[in-house]
Amino acid sequence: MVDRLYEYGIRSVFGVHGANSEDIFAAALRSEPRREGDLTVTVAKHEFGAGAMADGAARITGIPSVVLTTSGGGAMNAVAALAESYESRVPVLALIGCAARPGEGRGGFQDMLTPPGTVDALGVFQAVTGYAARITAPELLGPALDGALATLDRGLPAALLIPKDVQTAPAPDPSGAPALAGTRSVPVVPAAVVDLLRGAQRPLILLGEGASRAGLAKAVCDLVAATGAVVATTPNGRDACPPNAPFVGVTGVMGHPSSAAVAADADLILVLGSRLSATDRAGLDPHLGRATTVSVGADAPLRPVDSDVRTLDLAGWTAALAAELAGCAAPPWSDAQPTLLQPRQPDGVGTTCADATDALAAAIPPDALVFADAGNAGAAAIHRLPIGTGARFVVALGMGGMGYGIAGGIGAAIATGSHTVIIAGDGAFYMHGMEIHTAIEYDAPVTLVVLNNDAHGMCVTRENAFFPGVEGVNRFRHTDIGAGLRAMFPGLDVRSASDPAAVAATAADLLGSAPRGPSALVIDTDPLEIPPFAPLIQDHAPMAPPTQEQK
Known part of the structure; x- marks a missing residue:
């Protein structure tokens, strides 16, 4: 066997x-x-x-x-x-x-x-x-x-x-x-799809996780040049967006409002490598039903579209489409830029996951793999990390399980030898953070970033927003995760930071050298932060003040 x-x-x-x-x-x-x-x-x-x-x-x-x-x-x-x-x-x-x-x-x-x-x-x-x-x-x-x-x-x-x-x-x-895999034929692009792209005045290309895995950046660059299309991505399609492409934002509940605004003006939406799950398409449903929508991938989309094209060779299919359109040229029809959600931030303790992610972003090597976990940490990474941060970006939104990003990132680092940055919350760390031991045993080039808000942070926000009269159960006593890691693993390079300036300086020092063995950065964050998660951005949402012990 x-x-x-x-x-x-x-x-x-x-x-x-x-x-x-x-x-x-x-x-x-x-x-x-x-x-x-x-x-x-x-x-x-x-x-x-x-x-x-x-x-x-x-x-x-x-x-x-x-x-x-x-x-x-x-x-x-x-x-x-x-x-x-x-x-x-x-x-x-x-x-x-x-x-x-x-x-x-x-x-x-x-x-x-x-x-x-x-x-x-x-x-x-x-x-x-x-x-x-x-x-x-x-x-x-x-x-x-x-x-x-x-x-x-x-x-x-x-x-x-x-x-x-x-x-x-x-x-x-x-x-x-x-x-x-060895018997696939050259993909054939339906003539009707080519005609739709040629006739579109305001095309939007939406890149999903399948586009990321297929490495579509070059073909998408050719499509943009030929059609004047602008580009949006799902959370897991970020690294398929070509450099310097007319990028309008990430879609979904943790994405950018600009992506839905541009989709509202598009007359054609070409979906490459996304099944259009709720986490991918949130905010787009009215526009997917109005604009002509073509979905291309291995599986049927999870909502009706005008044209459903199935292929196991998304890279070959997209390259074939670009070849069909070669010789055409058009400038981007929109100059929209990604816009960020601006939730009201309470007066709590520590920095926010959003600010910590901003400070971390500049230090992440461009050739690094980036794995984000669930909750506030994942929402901040999806929403705040600029396109082009790292060679690949992965967040497990299929099941949304806590702890996947830690183990998934370690597995990718062991399999490839590539420097891998993992962004996870303390809840995910408590579930599966001991896989850092696996990284240590195999000397994997992993940097584990733990955003520690001593809480299940997104659950805290949901408690406050939707159940204001019910006692909360998702805030915990403070745990010094950094001290614990240092005590357990004396050879592990562990750093701690509690404000954006310290995060930026520490991350630059930790990530600035060539890939090496495992390391960790623990950042204290605010349990009362409202994450960039569209259903939770409500100015009227009451916030429970920190207890004296939490202060």
Whole structure:
């Protein structure tokens, strides 16, 4: 099985060791010395972290990765990460070691394959992947791998559940059908789409996460020059925007009001690589229904459009469209600039996530990977980081799970060796921040920035805005995260800052050198900050004053 996965192109395996997965771990480790090119096996602290690492590595490299877990709680811990991969269309293969067949249905330890007497693990994994199979005999390995790899080629996660005794049985040759990626034909652009672009007077190009993964910047630059289009991006499409393009803002609830204002004037909206989820399209719905809308990508959009074009090769399709329009030229039809939400900021404690992000932005190397987590930290990063900050930008909005950005960024750094800046809140840190230990063990070039407001900050704002008469539950006593990290990991370079000037100076020193091993920057922020999240920007929203202890 490992040979087949290597031949397919997989190079990264992330997991947590266990009795029912140890044979697969051993096979992966044995494969390393006989390969040209590394097969990297990384042991994480938690199976969610391992799954998010595989997801982050796959998003950045464009190559599917593996998450490997044992049965029982280990397998269940990976489900949330696979749900993010499924919703965000990331090709991750889960290899799940299971109890040996003789123990199935007979009380075997961690048996989870004989429902209703046990958990229905196959049903669970079928719910969060595009393909899941239970390999009950060695001769079923080849067909199961065919199904799994074909699913990865479609950009979806897959899962294989493999009993312990099947793992150790003699196996037939597992070679099978070639991967779909090697048989794609040159995309054909419908003539009707070309005519729409040629006839549009005010075209808007909206770039989604698929555009970022496909590296569309050059083709989009050609489209802008040919059509006079202006460009907006979804939160995860930021790095697909070409340098010096007529950029009008990020869309969605954490985006810029200018993007919706420009969409209101557009006569054609070309959506590249976004399924138009609520987090991508918030504020655009009235305009998507009015302007002619063309959606191009691997999946159907999540709202009606005028033209739905499906392709697994978004890069090739967009390049073909640009070639069809070559020779045309038009200046941008709008000179709009991104406009920021300006929420009223209360008199609380510490700086704001927004101010801290502004101070941090200038220090982030242009070739760094940037991963943002959920909550106030993610909202500030999406809204405040300038376009062009870092080589890639990722925020997990599929499930919106806290802690993904930490593990996903570490996985990307291990897989690529690229300097990776992770921006996360203290809530995310408490959930999965111990994956910094994984970064330390593998000497990954990661800088973890923790915005510590001693709260679940966005929940605090929602409490104050929507439930003013109910006692809040989302503010906590102060924790010195920096001191804790220094005590736990004496070799880790940990800095602390509490105001924008200190953030700017510290970040410049920490991030200004060549990529090195892991480091951390902890920034104290205000728990009463109103984040740049459109539904929460209400001037009348009452704010609870800080307690004496919090002061």
